[in-house]
Amino acid sequence: MPEKAALSDEISTPGPNATVPSDQVVKGTVVDNEKGEPLPGVSVLLKGTQRGATTNPNGEFSLSVPNGDAVLVFSFVGYEPQEQVVGNRTQINIKLKVDTKALEEVVVVGYGVVKKSDLTGSVAQVKSKELNSFPTANVLQALSGRAAGVQVTQNTGAPGGGVSVRIRGTNSIQGSNEPLYVVDGFPIAGSNPTVLNNADIENIEILKDASATAIYGSRGANGVVIITTKRGKSGQTNVDFETSFSSQTLRKKLDLMNAREYATFYNEQATNDGIRPYFTQAQIDAFGEGFDWQDFVFQKAPMKTMSLNINGGNEKTQFAVSGSAFGQEGIIRGSDYNRYSLRTNINHIISKKFTFNLASTLTRIMTQAQNSQGGNRGGSLISAAVSSPPILSPYNDDGTYRVFGTAYSFISALLINPMNPLNEQSNQTKGNRILTNAAFIYNPIPELTIKVSGGIENMDDRTDSYTTNNYINSQGSAGISTSQFTSLLSENTVSYLKTIGQKHNISAVAGFTYQDFLSTSLGGNGVGFLSNTSQTYDLAAANTPGIPTSSYSKSTLLSYLGRFNYSYDSKYLATLSFRVDGSSKYSEGNKWGYFPSAALAWRISNEEFLKNNTFISDLKLRASWGLTGSQAIGPYATLNQLFSGKTVFDDALFTTYAPGTVLPGNLKWETTEQKDLGLDIGLFNNRFLITADYYIKNTRDLLNTVQLPSSLGFTSTIQNIGEIQNKGLELGLNANILTGALKWNINTNIAFNRNKIIKLYGGQDILGGFVDISAITDNRNILR
CATH class of the missing domain: 2.60.40.1120 (Carboxypeptidase-like, regulatory domain)
Structure with missing residues (x-):
């Protein structure tokens, strides 16, 4: 402050x-x-x-x-x-003079805010200044190293690629281990915050222990990341324009053979095999360094960002409007990612008792992808970059693509010339994201707040993929796939805040929420095109049309929630919370899950024996316990399902329907019990802040797919079959060394987490599927 x-x-x-x-x-x-x-x-x-x-x-x-x-x-x-x-x-x-009380630092928690000094749970806060201290492709990458116990992993090097976040370890086998993301009060489910512009974010709170996350119930087991975007303020209108440019490069190329070394190596192989060498010494000398395929496939990749922010308002209406553009080329040639977004935040005081809030974000994304994952012998561009022979160049003398397998007998016919897929394949995705949340707030008396809010999250994508006739052994192929996800949210809460006398402070919130999830997809493809002109614009032109595909799934979540906070003389703090979730995914008898939590804190620094201490400015001991859950199954996992297929009978193709899975029966919610003991220390007027937490998490009733004997006529089912434990220690230090004109701040943290499967399958031997042991090119059946 x-x-x-x-x-x-x-x-x-x-x-x-x-x-x-x-x-x-x-x-x-x-x-x-x-x-x-x-x-x-x-x-x-x-x-x-x-x-x-x-x-x-x-x-x-x-x-x-x-x-x-x-x-x-x-x-x-x-x-x-x-x-x-x-x-x-x-x-x-x-x-x-600035109002000190009004500016006292607060932390956003589920369905409300609390003063940082009154916090009883384990919550890490990352502010806008930290997020924008260095350029990143998305906001989740900017969280890396910012909070103890939070692990951020880039899933792929592709531009716009996914990012995984783990908070205090892995809790589930069947379900997702990603935290719940809440943007301006909306729990998003279809997309993720990577589509947000870093410059639009005010702060991020990471809820880690059960007392902080239990109010989100069945979606809080993996932690909760609350993102608050920037708001307008009364006063002069401010216009900010920011732009940045950076570049990404492959950190280090693999040290591979050059052409002379490559030719010499295969000559030695020929000698060992008792055959005549492939190359003369003159040919080897003429090869020189040869062709560097890594330099051909990889490139320097620029990344640029532009954003315009306008905010201001008066005592009645405050607004913040921003627009941004982000472009990132991939380190693999022919790949890129572009994102354009528009954000609006409006707060309008209708009267002394009524207020209206609106937060809306519109995003357009466009991605050009290359096949860069998996494969060998050139099955992807990365494997092609390290497998292609340096003694060969991409083209023949007549300008056609060189086929490696026909050049020399020792080169595999499976090895693909990287130039071929780079020029003759395309894979483009275009998508839109809409996230809108509106709220009416009514204050009948100063202590009471009634909030009615609703919102929508919509995500739609279309992917066009095309392979030309010029691709190796290709007649031309095209495919289109579309997907759409929509979530509707209704939240209704009542909050109460009261100070009794001089020492008793209470706050409470209660409410109910309803969220609806709908996901659909549609796809079509074809093979064999006379011309490359039509691409994906006319799938009917294919000689062999593919079978169309489609999907539909819908689920709902109805919840009741509450939290009670009590503070006595700013010394003794207590928090109780609960959430009851009802999910359409579960069968009768198990549709409802119950997730309570409790936390206590003692602000030792406010005791009389420490009030005159000039060394310790803050000292707080925290302890919490709670239950959270996970819905680690699909919308129809507890129902009998029929799956369609095609079969040939009497020389004719027929559509068939057959049961797809064994009915799992009474599946229970995955439940995570977490205990946390924490200590917060502030030294020398909080210039040095130290945070330590020790936690134990036990997840029971793990949901997992179990393979069944073929004699049953089904391949698998879902069961509650195990237990996972995470235990760990987190330490964080924030030091403001210099606070004058020259500022020096140190923020460092370290975390230890031990993840262990305590129990699996209840001690029973369960038949597994077939696993390819490629080292001996044979199949082995794995038991338990």
């Missing part, structure tokens, strides 16, 4: 012989005491009347007052109100 300075007045007084008229005009300027900047929009009110004025963009005001006994009241959001007696003055210049 910024340093707070005392209020001071600069007064211009008329001479001793001056007289003050009965109706005089008072002028002046209002500035921020700390920065000295003018404050536009400050209310200057003649006390006891409706007469007033508002400062202009330069912080200036002018107001007519009846006499020298008049009192002016200066008020502005975020600053302490002040009163001034006019007296015989005609010029009053004011420096307003």
Whole structure:
């Protein structure tokens, strides 16, 4: 928090012989005491009347007052109100002091905020300044190393590639281990925050222990990441434009043979095999260094970002509008990712008791992908870059693609010339993301807040893939696949905040939510095109049309939630929370899951025996316990399902339907029990902050797919079959070494996590599927 300075007045007084008229005009300027900047929009009110004025963009005001006994009241959001007696003055210049209480640091938690000093759970906060301290492709990458116990992994090197986040280890085998992401109060399910612009984010809270995450119930087992985007503020409209440019390169190429070494190696192989060498020494010398396929496949990849942010408002309406563009080329040639987004946040005070909030983000993404994963002998561009022979170049003398297998007998016919897929294959995805959340807030009395909100998350993608006739052994093929995900949310909460006497502070929230999830997909393809002109624009032109595919799934989640916080004299803190989730995914008898939590904290630094201590500025001991869950099954896993197929009978093709799985029966929720013991220490007026947490998490009733004997007529089913444990230690240090004109801040953390499967299959031997042991090119059946 910024340093707070005392209020001071600069007064211009008329001479001793001056007289003050009965109706005089008072002028002046209002500035921020700390920065000295003018404050536009400050209310200057003649006390006891409706007469007033508002400062202009330069912080200036002018107001007519009846006499020298008049009192002016200066008020502005975020600053302490002040009163001034006019007296015989005609010029009053004011420096307003920031309201320390209003700016006390708060932390966003589920369905509310709490003062950081009153926090009983384990929550890490990452602010906007930290997120933008170095360029990253998305916000999740910017979290790497920012919080203890949070592991961020880039799933692929492709531009716009996915990012995995693990908070305190892995909890599930069947289900996702990603945390729940909540953006401006909306729990997103279809997309992820990688489509957000880093510059639009105000702060991120990472909820780690059960007392913080249990209020999200069946979606809180893997932790919760709450993202709050920037809001408008009363006062002068601010326009910020930011742009950045960076470049990515392959950190280190593999040290491979050059052409001379490659030819010599195969000559030695021929000698060992008792056959004549492939190359003469003159040929080997002529090869020289040869062709570097890594330089051909990999490239320097620029990454650029532009963003425009406009925010401002008055005491009634505050707004923040931003637009951004992000472009990233891949380190593999022919791959790129582009993202364009528009964000709007509006807060409007309808009346003293009614407020309206709107947060909306629209995003357009476009991706050009290359086959860069898996495969061998050139089955992907990466394997091709390290497998292609340096003694050969991409083209023959006539300009056609060189076929490696026909050049020399020792080169496999399976090895693909990288130039061929780079030029003759395309895979482009275009998609749209919409995230909108609106809320009406009603305050019948100052202590009570009723909030009714609703929102929509929509994601639609279309992928066009095409292989031309010029591709090796290809007649031309094309495919289109589309997918759409829509989630509708309704949340209704009541919050109560009350201070009783001087020492008792209570806050509570209760409510219910309903969220609906719908996912659909559609695909078509064809093989054999006379011309490359049509590409994916006319699948009917294919000689062999493929079988269309489609899917549909829908589920709902109905929840009741509550939390109660109590603080006595800012020393003894307690939090109780619960959530009850009802899911359409489960069968009768197990549709509802119950997730309570409790936490206690003792602010030792506020005890009398430490109040006069100048060394320890904050010391808090925390302990928490709670249950969270996971819905690690599909929408129809507990229902009898029929699956369609095709079969030939009597020389004709027929559509068939058959049962697909054995009905699992009474599946139970995966449940994670977590215990946490934490310590927060602040030294030398909080210039040094130390946080330590020890936790134990046990996840029971693991959901997993079990293979069945073929004699049953089914291949698999789902069962609750095991238990996983995570235990670990987290340590964090934040040190503000220098706080003057030259700032020096150190933020470091370290975490240890041990993940262990305690029990699997209940001790029973379960038949596994076939696993290819490629080292001996044979199949082995794995038991348990």
